[in-house]
Structure formats: structure tokens, C-alpha cells
Amino acid sequence: MSLSPEYRTHTCGELRGAQAGTAVRLSGWLHNRRDLGGVLFLDLRDHYGLVQLVVAPGSSCHGLLSHLPKESVIRVDGAVARRDPATVNAAIETGEIEVRVEVCEVLSRAEALPFSVFPEQDTPEELRLQYRYLDLRRPRMHANVMLRTKVVAFIRDEMRRLGFTELATPILTNSSPEGARDFLVPSRLHPGQFYALPQAPQQFKQLFMVAGFDRYFQIAPCFRDEDSRADRSPGEFYQLDLEMSFVTQEDVFAVVETVLPNVFGAFAGSRAVTPAPFPRLTYAEAMVKFGTDKPDLRIPIEMRDATELLAGVIPFFGGKRVRALPAPGGASRPRSFFDGVVARATQAGADGLGYLAVKPGAGLSGPLAKFIPAELHGKVREQCGIGEGDAAFFYASADEDALHAIVAPLRRHIGEGLGLAEKDAFRFCWITDFPMYAKDPETRQIVFNHNPFSMPQGGMDALNAGDPLAVKAWQYDIVCNGIELSSGAIRNHRSDILYRAFEIAGYPKETVDEKFPALATAFKYGPPPHGGIAPGIDRIVMLLTGEENLRETIAFPLNQKAQDLLMGAPGRVTARQLKDLHIRIVEEPEPGAPK
RNA sequence: GGGGAAGUGGUGUAGCCUGGUCCAACACGCCGCCCUGUCACGGCGGAGACCGCGGGUUCAAAUCCCGUCUUCCCCGCCA
Numbered sequence: 321m322s323l324s325p326e327y328r329t330h331t332c333g334e335l336r337g338a339q340a341g342t343a344v345r346l347s348g349w350l351h352n353r354r355d356l357g358g359v360l361f362l363d364l365r366d367h368y369g370l371v372q373l374v375v376a377p378g379s380s381c382h383g384l385l386s387h388l389p390k391e392s393v394i395r396v397d398g399a400v401a402r403r404d405p406a407t408v409n410a411a412i413e414t415g416e417i418e419v420r421v422e423v424c425e426v427l428s429r430a431e432a433l434p435f436s437v438f439p440e441q442d443t444p445e446e447l448r449l450q451y452r453y454l455d456l457r458r459p460r461m462h463a464n465v466m467l468r469t470k471v472v473a474f475i476r477d478e479m480r481r482l483g484f485t486e487l488a489t490p491i492l493t494n495s496s497p498e499g500a501r502d503f504l505v506p507s508r509l510h511p512g513q514f515y516a517l518p519q520a521p522q523q524f525k526q527l528f529m530v531a532g533f534d535r536y537f538q539i540a541p542c543f544r545d546e547d548s549r550a551d552r553s554p555g556e557f558y559q560l561d562l563e564m565s566f567v568t569q570e571d572v573f574a575v576v577e578t579v580l581p582n583v584f585g586a587f588a589g590s591r592a593v594t595p596a597p598f599p600r601l602t603y604a605e606a607m608v609k610f611g612t613d614k615p616d617l618r619i620p621i622e623m624r625d626a627t628e629l630l631a632g633v634i635p636f637f638g639g640k641r642v643r644a645l646p647a648p649g650g651a652s653r654p655r656s657f658f659d660g661v662v663a664r665a666t667q668a669g670a671d672g673l674g675y676l677a678v679k680p681g682a683g684l685s686g687p688l689a690k691f692i693p694a695e696l697h698g699k700v701r702e703q704c705g706i707g708e709g710d711a712a713f714f715y716a717s718a719d720e721d722a723l724h725a726i727v728a729p730l731r732r733h734i735g736e737g738l739g740l741a742e743k744d745a746f747r748f749c750w751i752t753d754f755p756m757y758a759k760d761p762e763t764r765q766i767v768f769n770h771n772p773f774s775m776p777q778g779g780m781d782a783l784n785a786g787d788p789l790a791v792k793a794w795q796y797d798i799v800c801n802g803i804e805l806s807s808g809a810i811r812n813h814r815s816d817i818l819y820r821a822f823e824i825a826g827y828p829k830e831t832v833d834e835k836f837p838a839l840a841t842a843f844k845y846g847p848p849p850h851g852g853i854a855p856g857i858d859r860i861v862m863l864l865t866g867e868e869n870l871r872e873t874i875a876f877p878l879n880q881k882a883q884d885l886l887m888g889a890p891g892r893v894t895a896r897q898l899k900d901l902h903i904r905i906v907e908e909p910e911p912g913a914p915k
Numbered sequence: 916g917g918g919g920a921a922g923u924g925g926u927g928u929a930g931c932c933u934g935g936u937c938c939a940a941c942a943c944g945c946c947g948c949c950c951u952g953u954c955a956c957g958g959c960g961g962a963g964a965c966c967g968c969g970g971g972u973u974c975a976a977a978u979c980c981c982g983u984c985u986u987c988c989c990c991g992c993c994a
Contacts, residue, residue, distance in 0.1 A: 358951025377951060390944090407952055415954090435926050436944060439955055442927055446986055499994045519994090546993045768994060807994095869987095880987065 327395055333369020337416045340402040344419060346371065347395040347427065349457065352438055355386050364396070364419075367462075372409070372418040373398065381424040391430040391437055391457070397423040445871070449885040452876055465875050467587065468861045472539055474586055475560055475857075478579045484537040484562060489524035491517060491541070497835040498772065501545035503555075511902040517543035520854060523839055525563040526773070526811060529850040530842045537562040539857060545882075550869045551803060551859060554882035557870075559806070560860075563852030569794055569810055572851050573597070573750065576798055580805075580855070584746050587864045592745040598798075602753040607720075611643070611728030613754075616802030617747035619735030621646055623727060624704050626714065634674070634691045640716035643727050644704035647734050650711030651677040657737065658686075661713060664733050670715060670726045676700070677711035688714060721761075732802075746863060748800050753777070756793040757825065768825050770795050773839070774809035775851075776821060783820050798855060800863060808853025815843045 323329060327347040335344065351365035358377035362385060363370050373396060375382050381396075388394070398421040409415035434451050435443040440458050448455040455461055476486065495502045495516035502516040518524075520542045528536045540561040548554040560579075564571060577596035584593040599617070606613050609622040626644040631637050650657065658675055665673040674688040683689075684697050684706075692700055704712045713730065717723040735741045756776045758769040766788050774793040776782050782791045794810035812818045818840075822832045833840045861873040871877040878884055898905065 352954075354953045354956050356951055356953060356956070357949065359953080360951090361953050361956085363954075372954070374952085404952080407954085409954060411954080418952095432925070432945065439943075441943065444922090444926085444986075447926085496994085500992080522994095544993065547991085549993090550988070552993070771994060773994095881985095 331368035332364050332366040332371045333413060335371055335400055335414050335417050335419070337402050339400045340417060342400045343397070344400055345395065345397045346373075346419060347393065350385075350388060350390050350392045350394055350430075352390065353386070360386050362421075364394070365457075369414060370412050371414045372412075373421050374401075374418050375421045375424075379421065381421055384426070385421070385424060388426060389430045389432065391433055391454075393427040393430075395425045395427055396421045446879070446885065449871075449877070449879055452886050456875060461872070464861070464865050464867065464873050467865055468857075468873055471583060471587060471861055471864065472857065474583055475539070475579065478582055479537045479560075479562070482535075482575060482578065484535040485533055486538055487528055487533065487536050488538065489518065489521035489540065493518050493524075496523075498768075499544075503543045503545050506901040506903055508900050508902075519544050520559065521561055522771075522773075523836070525561060525852065526839060526847075526850065527842055529563055529565045530845070530847045532565075532848075534565045535562075536564075536852075540854070548878075548880050548882065551862065553858065553870045553874065553877055554880070555878045558857040559854040560857055561852070561854040563850060565848040565850045567810070567849070567851055569752070569796060569851065572808060572810070572853055573796075576853060576855070580748065580798070580800075580860075583860065584864070588746060590744065592742075594746065594748040598748040598750050600750040600752055603751055603755065604753070606751050607724060608643075610731065611724040612802075613751050613797060614799045614802055614804045615749065616732065616741075617749055618742040618745055618801055619732060620740055620742070621648070621731050621735050622705075623731065626700075626704055629696075629700060629703055630692075630714070631716070633693075633696065634688060634714075634716075636672075637714075637716040640718045641720060641723050642714060642716040643723055645713040645715070645727060645730055645734065646705040647675075647711040647713060647738060648705075648707070648740065649709055649738055650734070651679045651709045653711070653738075658711075660737070661730065661734060665713075665715065665726055665730055668726055668729060669722075673730075674714040675711055676704070676706060676714070678706050678708055680709050686711070746800055748798065751797040751799060752795075753792045754795040754797075755789065756791040756795075756821070757788040759789060766825055769793070770807065771809050772822065772825065773811050773818070775812040775814075776817070779814070780817050780820060783817065783824060788824050794851065796853070798853065803859055803863065805859055806853050806855040808851065810849070810851035813843060813847040813849050815840070818843065 323331070325345070327345070329345045330339075332346060332348045346364055348364040348366035351363040351370060353363075354361040360375040360382060362373040362375065364373050375385055385394070396419065398419040400417050401420050403416055403418055433454065435447055435454070437454055437457050440460060443455075456465060479486070492505060492515040495504065495514065496519060499519050502519065505515040505517065507513045507515060521538065521540050525536050538561045540559050541556055542559055543556050546552075546554065562575065564575070577598055581593055581596050601609070601615070603613055606615055608625050609615070611623060624644040624646070626642040627640075630642045631640060661675075662673045674686070676684055676686040676688050678684060678701065684692065684701070700706070706712045713734070715723065715727050715730075717726070755769045756774065757766050759765070760767045770793065774795045777792045777794055778785070785791070795807070796809065797807050798805045812821060819829045819832060823829070827835075858870050858873060862870055865873055867873055876884070876886060883889065
């Protein structure tokens with residue numbers, strides 16, 4: 321890297337003992353100051369690191385630098401000096417040297433800051449977002465942004481190495497009929513018509529396959545106008561979007577099981593990463609064992625279905641689905657542990673929670689024990705995973721969804737409460753065999769469970785077999801530590817099967833042609849079998865940084881209400897702009913709107 | 916659309932449950948003075964908030980009640 325001698329001969333992070341005696345010029349931000357009255361120490365910071373400057377008493381710079389506000393930008397000329405061994409600072413990379421300042425110049429003076437850049441103390445997020453450029457100066461955010469950049473670059477290299485071609489897709493496209501709410505962009509040339517920002521390049525990437533590009537990838541921006549969560553930014557997010565021709569599910573898995581372990585391996589440091597091949601769970605298995613389709617495998621607890629065993633035995637379990645939640649080693653826990661778990665369950669809306677325990681040397685105990693006949697004890701212990709010293713919690717509900725809503729969070733609660741949750745690890749798994757259809761609980765209609773363009777397992781025969789709810793799709797999720805990184809599928813490239821699949825969900829052929837004109841037509845001209853997946857970049861970076869919130873990994877994120885506090889978006893526009901776009905605002909304009 | 920949590924000087928918190936002792940305390944930052952080896956430097960002094968906003972209860976409210984706004988978290992939503 322070449323440096324402009326006008327400003328610097330070295331960066332702040334690169335000086336070592338070897339350069340002792342060298343005359344250097346440095347530029348950077350005034351990070352911190354330690355004024356001893358005589359000698360003055362300054363930390364100078366730039367993108368590359370931190371270096372200590374020393375200003376001797378009586379130096380011409382002393383007066384200026386002892387009062388300059390922190391975060392001002394300065395340029396100094398000086399000599400690199402090896403520190404006295406007693407004053408070497410091992411905590412910083414340049415800690416064996418310091419720069420004796422001879423000449424200094426203020427390049428820009430900072431005003432009093434709205435919050436402290438250093439030390440990094442807690443700051444309201446609203447303020448951080450409003451002054452994001454200051455927030456991004458802080459080492460933690462600076463490192464997060466840099467990690468994101470490195471991850472993206474690494475992924476690009478990996479994908480190219482694996483023979484994928486990076487292809488761009490449009491940002492201004494058409495509104496898609498299903499899925500999340502679209503962001504719309506009004507057309508000036510076509511009054512009353514709108515573009516939409518893509519929720520994902522789904523149709524375009526499939527069209528690339530039809531066009532014969534074989535293996536596509538893109539770090540693709542996706543736009544969805546949905547409410548945010550800690551792991552879901554409003555507005556825009558990025559996916560490693562990929563699609564492959566002439567492949568089965570196994571081929572897609574092989575790519576992901578190469579790229580993800582390599583990415584995590586490269587950036588996880590000492591944290592463990594699931595080696596390929598990743599464990600696979602069918603959707604049905606996952607729901608029984610974990611109560612969710614995005615299980616956190618760091619918690620080594622698998623639930624058991626105890627319906628057949630206990631629904632007829634425990635009076636208030638009658639007619640319900642029963643789930644057993646083992647708590648390994650739980651029997652020795654005090655009563656307060658069990659009360660805590662029960663409280664947690666009732667707080668979440670459970671009508672109650674039963675449990676059993678086996679203290680070493682004793683038999684079955686706990687509130688449910690009295691209902692279970694002695695001859696069943698062994699069977700219950702075996703089927704519900706209650707070994708010597710263990711316990712298990714039981715919840716029953718007639719409604720499968722309600723059951724899972726209670727039991728899945730309890731699994732985490734118990735796992736963490738018992739100290740069983742694995743730390744410093746990334747645990748991947750595949751969830752496969754998602755049902756093609758589901759029944760809408762309100763309308764009782766058959767609806768698509770996931771992506772309508774997924775190929776049903778068994779093809780046309782399966783669709784015609786009679787029970788749509790029994791049909792599984794070539795549809796899969798990749799999950800890491802309880803976070804869904806991505807959904808993917810082998811696509812339905814056969815027009816006849818596609819029309820039939822939509823017909824079952826209540827869409828006649830004409831509707832498909834009308835709603836998805838590009839794909840419906842393209843599939844008439846020789847589409848190859850193809851499939852893909854699209855892991856979320858933001859979530860990958862969130863996992864690698866260990867951040868609990870996606871915004872900590874994005875340089876300029878929107879807040880929870882989808883506002884950009886830095887730029888003031890969304891904002892009002894001028895009447896002229898609205899007129900050009902043939903838009904009339906219905907609500908009363910608020911005072912302060914531009915004229 | 917619904918639920919929860921929080922809102923005290925520039926920043927982070929304490930006080931609020933058990934109203935008066937709070938014209939609000941502590942830490943960081945800021946200003947001034949002292950200090951020649953520190954590295955979250957240290958010491959002394961000082962300025963700075965009337966407790967998100969509005970209303971109510973009360974002799975008296977940061978503290979209780981109602982409303983409202985803001986932010987975050989969750990549910991819905993996210994094919």
C-alpha cells in the first residue's frame with residue numbers, strides 16, 4: 321500500500337522495534353491522552369491500529385496537544401523510539417515502541433462528542449445510529465464491519481473456486497404476488513404503475529438456469545417490508561444466493577457443506593464448527609425432538625413423544641399430545657429449579673407442567689409419579705430418557721402448535737439452567753423433507769407450506785395420490801445454533817407438475833400464467849432440473865461476531881421502525897417529485913414538509 | 916395490529932416499591948489548577964439535569980394514578 325508522504329510514512333498499527341530510530345510521519349485520530357504534567361502521552365489511532373506518541377515537556381507541540389479535544393485529527397513528525405522494557409505495553413501491537421513527537425499539525429479539530437468513542441461505554445442505540453460514523457470508529461464496530469467484509473470476500477473466492485459464476489440481477493423489478501410485503505417504487509413514465517424491489521432474486525436466478533449458466537451465485541441484496549426482530553433487519557438484508565443446474569439435493573448440500581465449514585473455520589477462531597457432513601433431521605423429527613424447525617444443537621436435550629405411553633395414564637393428559645422433556649442430572653436440583661421451570665412454562669401460557677425425577681437409589685418421584693402404575697415405571701424411564709439422577713418435564717396439549725410453543729423455549733431454559741449448553745461452538749444441521757402443503761388454520765384451505773416452486777417428492781404421482789398434506793417437498797433449511805441461515809429447494813422445473821401443484825393450492829393454470837408470467841413461459845422452453853439455497857450473510861456475520869443483534873454487524877442499519885436516523889429516511893419529498901410520479905398523498909401533510 | 920421493558924445533566928447509572936431528609940447522588944466526559952513514564956494515568960476544584968411530555972391525586976411527586984410520545988425486545992407478519 322502506498323502512502324501519501326504529505327500525510328504519513330507509516331500507519332499507526334505497523335511500527336515495531338525494528339523501526340527504532342526511524343523518522344516517521346503519522347496521521348490519525350487523537351484516541352486518548354494521558355497528561356502527566358510534564359511528559360504528555362497520546363494514543364494516535366487509524367484504521368490499522370494504535371500507537372503511543374510522547375510529547376516532551378517544553379516541546380512546541382505541548383500546549384496545543386494537551387488541550388486538543390479527543391477525536392481531533394492530527395499529523396505528527398517524530399522519531400520511533402524503543403520503549404524502556406519496564407514500560408512496554410503488551411496489550412497493543414505497537415507496544416514495544418513509541419513515537420517522540422517533534423512537529424505536529426491539527427488537520428481537523430473535533431467538537432465535544434455526543435458520546436465517548438473511547439472508552440467504549442454503553443450508549444443509547446438511537447444516538448449511536450444518529451452518529452453512526454462515530455460509533456463505527458469504536459474498535460468493536462470497526463472490527464465487525466471489517467469481519468463482514470472479509471467474510472464476503474472469502475465467500476466470493478470459495479464460490480468461484482467451486483465453479484460458480486457471479487451474476488447480477490435487477491433491483492427494480494416487479495411486485496411478487498406471494499410472500500412478504502414489497503417495497504414499491506412508483507414509475508414516472510407509467511402513471512399508476514410501480515416497480516418493486518426484489519424480496520430475493522428467486523425468479524431471476526431460476527431464469528439464469530433456464531438460460532444455461534449452470535452455476536450462479538451472488539451476494540444479493542433482498543428487500544422486504546416486514547417488521548424487524550433482533551435477527552431480522554427491516555428493509556434490506558443480504559444473502560449468498562446460489563442456484564445450480566442438473567443437481568439433486570445432495571449436490572446442493574455438498575456445496576453448502578464445503579462453503580460454510582470453510583467460512584466458519586476461517587473466522588471462528590478457537591470455536592468449534594460442525595464438520596461436514598452436517599447432521600440431518602427431517603422436519604417431522606425436528607418437531608418431535610426439539611419442538612421447532614430451527615433447533616439449537618448446542619443444547620444436548622432431545623424431547624420424546626410420550627403420547628401413547630401417557631395419554632391414557634395421566635388423567636389430565638387424556639386426548640392430548642404428550643411431550644417428554646428430559647433434564648439430565650436434574651434430579652439432584654433443589655425444588656426451586658423445578659418451580660422455576662414450571663413458572664417459566666405457565667408464564668408462556670401453559671396451563672401446568674408435570675415432572676418426574678429419579679434420585680439415585682430411589683424410585684420415580686415428582687408430582688406425576690403417583691399416577692403411574694409401578695409396572696410402567698421402567699418403560700416410562702426408558703422411553704422418556706430418565707436415567708438414574710435425571711428428571712423429565714411433561715407437557716400435553718391437544719393442539720400441536722401450542723404444544724411446541726410451550727416446549728421449545730423450555731428446552732433452552734432447562735439446558736442452560738443445568739449448564740448443559742455447549743459454549744464457543746457452531747452447531748449446524750439440515751432440516752429436510754418439509755411438507756409441501758399445510759392447512760390454513762382459519763380458512764381450512766390447503767396452502768403452500770413454503771416455496772411454491774419446490775419440487776414435490778414423488779413428482780406428479782405424489783400430487784395425485786390424494787392427500788396433499790402427506791406430500792413432502794425437496795425443500796430444506798440449514799440451521800446454526802438455533803438460527804435459520806437459509807431455506808432452499810430443488811425447484812419444480814416441470815410445467816405439468818407445477819400447474820398441478822398450484823391447482824392443489826387453489827390456483828388454476830391461468831392464475832399461474834398471470835402471476836408468474838416469466839417462469840411459466842420460460843419453463844415451456846427446456847428448463848433444466850435445478851435447485852439452490854440462499855444463506856443469510858447478515859446472520860452468518862452475526863454468529864461469527866457473537867453479536868445478539870443484526871444491527872451490530874451492519875455499517876448503516878435501519879432502526880426497529882425501519883428508519884435511517886443518520887440520513888433521515890424515510891423522508892418527505894417535494895410536491896414536484898410527487899407530481900412527476902403521479903402520486904397524491906391522502907393524509908394531511910404534517911407541518912414541516914418541504915414545499 | 917397486540918404484549919412487555921425502558922426513558923433522570925453530553926454519556927452510563929442510583930433514587931421510584933415504602934411520596935417530604937432530592938433546589939437529585941455516583942462514575943465517565945467537559946472546564947480550571949497540580950503532577951516528567953503513563954497506557955481505563957492520578958490528585959484537587961468547578962460548570963452542567965428540576966427527573967421524556969401533558970394532566971391528575973396530595974399540604975407535598977423524579978417517586979402514586981391516567982394519557983401521550985420515543986426507543987428496544989417479543990407475538991402477529993417474514994411464500
